[in-house]
Amino acid sequence: MGRNTEIRQFDALPAGQPMDLLSAHGALPVIRELLRTPWVRRASDLPSGDGSGKRAEVAVDVEWDGALGRPAAFLYKGKRHVVDTVVQQWAVESAWWDRPRAVSRRCFRVLARGGVWDLAYDRTREAWLLIGVVD
């Protein structure tokens, strides 16, 4: 039900896609095609182990590009991943009245070497996290 609804909400035509996804289209045609498909979902939404993505909450070091206001690179498993482009940004603020459950994050879906990564700056922990990966 959920997936069908998602698909129907956005037609598969390019016009139905977010504009900022196309900002790096010259360099990354394959990823662009991938992202154009309507059934791509946030990795952080997907249950782990279904083969298409995985959840993670791993602390990572992020280099911040102050001029562009976005992550420039991050260090994961000892390897530096340079961010090619930011695909999407969103913010999450929930359950602030219940400290153990409180979430306050600014999330960035980035294209970096090796795939699509979801990075989040967690305001409560004041730390960068890798919260999802689409392989």
Place this chain on the structure above:
Amino acid sequence: MSGPFVHLHVHSDFSFMDGAVRLDGLVEHVHRLGMPAIALTDHQGLYGAVRFYRASAAAPVRGIVGAEVVVEACGVEGSECDQPPGRRLQVPAPTGLGRAAAPGFHLTLLARDITGYRNLCRMLSRAHLRDADGGTGPARSVIPLSDLSRMSEGLIALSGCERGEVGASLLAGLPWRAKKAAERLCRCFARGDFYIELTHTMTPGSPRYVAALTDLADALGLPVVATNDVHYLRREDARLHDVLSSVGARQPLPSPLGRPNAELYLKSASEMRRLFAGVPRACDATIEIAERCDLDLGLGTFHFPTVEVPRGETPYSVLSKLAWRGIEERYRPVTPESVRRVQHELAVIEDLGFAEYFLVVRDVVDFARSKGIRFSGRGSAGDSIVTYALGITDADPVEHDLLFERFLNPARRQMPDIDVDFDSARRDEVIDYIYRRFGSDHVAMVATVCTMTAKSAVRTAAKALGHAPDRVNSLSRDLPWVSARHIREVLATYPECRNHPLKSPEYGLLLDITEQLDHCAMHLGTHLGGFIITREPIDTWTPLQWAAKGVVVSQYDKDDVEALGLVKMDILGLRMHSAISEAVSLARERVGEAAVPEPFLLPHDDKAVYSAIAAADTVGMFQLESSGQRNLATRLREDTFSDIIAAISLFRPGPLEADMIVPFIRRRHGLEPVVVPHPGMGPILRDTYGVVIYQEQVLQIAKAVAGFTLAEADSFRRAMTKDRSRAEMESLHGEFVRRACALGSERAAAEEVFRQLEGFAAYGFNKAHAACFAVVSYASAWLKVHYPAEFAAAILNNEPMGFYSPRLVLDDVRHHGIRILPPHVNASDAGCSVEEEGRAVRVGLKGLHRMTERLLCAMETELAVRPFDDLADFLRRTRAEAPAAESLIRVGACDGLGVTDAGRPPTRDELLALLPELKAVLAREGPAGERALVIAPSRARPAQDLSHVSGWSPVRRLGAELELLGLAVTCHPLEFAAVDLKRRGVTWARDLPRLEDRTRVRVAGVRERAQTPPTRSGKRTCFLTLEDPTGLLDVVVFSDALERSGETIVKHRCYIVDGVLQNNAERGLAIVAEDIAPYTVRSEHGEAVRLRRGVGAAPLGPLRGGAGHTDEEEWSAVEATSAQ
């Protein structure tokens, strides 16, 4: 990414529970962000529009007035439920609270000019005032497309947020419907006035949403505009918004509106430009729209309602003739001073263009006069001889040195404000007349904005955090009426909050939220008596809506109305007028029409009246009865009408704060010399012994010492009373001293005069207001002195009013030798009545618990035929309901009815036992049947006191009276404990004046009032008014004693107070408490007397009063304000 941006979709707290932007900080914040303009678009109204417009006019930021309205669905033909399931769209739930909330699709409207503003007002008014018929028409508060298209001129529309039909359709996967809706909405507006609104709320779906809307706009050839649907000023305020929206939806957090993040804040231009980097034209459009919106509300001009004048006349000529005619009637002979003043005032009124306003007010009071409805003007209007001549006010401005410039300052063109109090009982007749006279399309009531205090903020926060209703009640209980931002200070310092549950660390978050909620707008209320009257249809000036009490109310409060230049009249109800009218009527019934003169027209020279006031025998007297006033009376010893004016003026927060009373009293009694720094002040301050009490005196001094004109002097006084910067103060000081020296004053004297004015100007009282009140005070005092029984009956019949409870008013009349007769079905009316040639008051029945209006009518009708023989006769003829009949029996209203086998009337216990049997027989047989029902009485309790017809002991009788009537008819409760109190060394109130100052005393009394007004020291002091069988006791509880005894005062009703008597001419008579202990009243036989009214007040009876308050264990109840 750089460039300007203007937010065109902003919700303030006037979106009522769906916005946390405070208007006082909005414009400043926008200016700080460097934005050239800002729009305000609250839900379904312009509630905050005028104050927002004024704030923006005072800053280099253009204010754009608009609203987010709810419109009917237009993307499909027919109703939503006619659509196949796949094509339906869920209608967004209401957001906000009250009238601001309506289920439907949102649309953002901005007023481009005054035409757009008027159309928006009309459109909103039509939507709000439409009946909720639930039929085929659109639902209430929803704007139909027909209205939208007819009234779209001058408006710019944005397609709305995600709750607009265009956005919601796209989100629901119905692009065809979005297109259809956009096309139809677009057709309602002129070309170029409809924009597709892009909102990027930083959710994962936002980019797709923006892209889809942009494509739709491109396909339809419509412009796009970016907004952020702002609901709070800063990101951290999102929590406040979550709290408000969840409480608005009556659900605990999380808010049902489902906002997933904190991104709806007022973002900077660069943040917005970055968000909409792909569509910079959407940001450019905000600037373009802001430049197109140029609304001018024309503040500073006045708009008077139509006044019909005879052909060839003008409003001014008519007003002049009426004023001169009035002067002839008021002054016999006409004096040169009165002529000079009328000429001067009429010239100013003509110059300012206010003649119509005076005629409107005169029209209304003339109607009241013609119908015999008592009224009195008050406030600074009393400074005018024209209002006096027109019969609007009753205090002679020449006699009392009242200055017109204090009312109307020619140098400051401000709408005059004439307040008139009408007889409460007949106020509705006046209101009806206003609607008939000016037309219902031209009249509406003024709104008030209800904001959060500590109590309501705690309740709001607690509800949002999911606490159960019982917990919410316990957390908000015992909190005084203070600002929410002081909640922590209150909990730490107030004695009644010593054990308050909010002190627990678990409520830290709740207190944080409470502090932030301080003064947040909660909902719209209705002004007590303010009416707007307009020349044009009123809905072209202000949006209207239904108030909860069923009247049409403007969305603007009194300040907004004044700013718009509309005429506002306060039609206030004053219960004292009702009481005076009734007392006069009762007195005339007894002694004849001619024997009782009209009390408002009496010469103010009755010695007996002044003696009563000076003896502090003032219970029931208008403005003179409070404990403070009684204390003042013993020190002041009023003997002229001017003294009454001074007393009314002195016991006010300003004079109290400036401690004007002590020098006034000392100088009056010759305890200190009267010294003025400048000879010019001597004649001005002669009546007040050199103390500046009245605002009018400040004007006169500025005129006499520094040569100011009265208009200049009024501006000078106003400037001194405002919050001034040091530089402004220096400027005023320099100007005053320079001009005084130029007139020949010595510099030192001029400096000293300025210093005194500076000290007193902010605290002075308007003498005209006091003089107008004094006329009513004198009338009430005269009635109390000469017709005490009638006056007391009238006061009791018009409760709730005044400072004291009905119980105390009844005790007071008993002290004056008037007999109190118990209520009885064969003798009592609904209200209290006077018997025995004015020597007795019969208690009425309308205040009895469980009494019904129907039963009162039936009793009156049957009593006119013949008296009731016995209980059965009463029940058969009146069909009395069992609960009411039980109350009547218990309170003694059926005592002495009928005869038992023992040859005596049945006792109350026997009547109570008989009642169900009689009711059963009547139910079986109906009203027909034998005239006398003979039923053997059931077994009842043996009589306790055979000497009384009721068979009840006095304690039991008193208990029933207090419980059911809230009155002590039998005797004062403490009379039962007289022996015990004597043994404990208690002194009665009547004996205190004979004791020396500083004597240690012990007194006992029942609490009547407890007040904790602000004091100069800032420390909390409680003024406790107690009553014993001989009179009133005034007890002062300073902060250290209050710390120890605060809880006792709140939790108990009767105390024994140990303290020191203060009995001197300077400070008057009072007891300074050292220890307060609770006291349980018991009779000699050990029976306890219950002092609280055990049940809520009767539906027809008093709603307030020490003995009848349902919530009396709270400070708020203890301190219940007097309805003066």
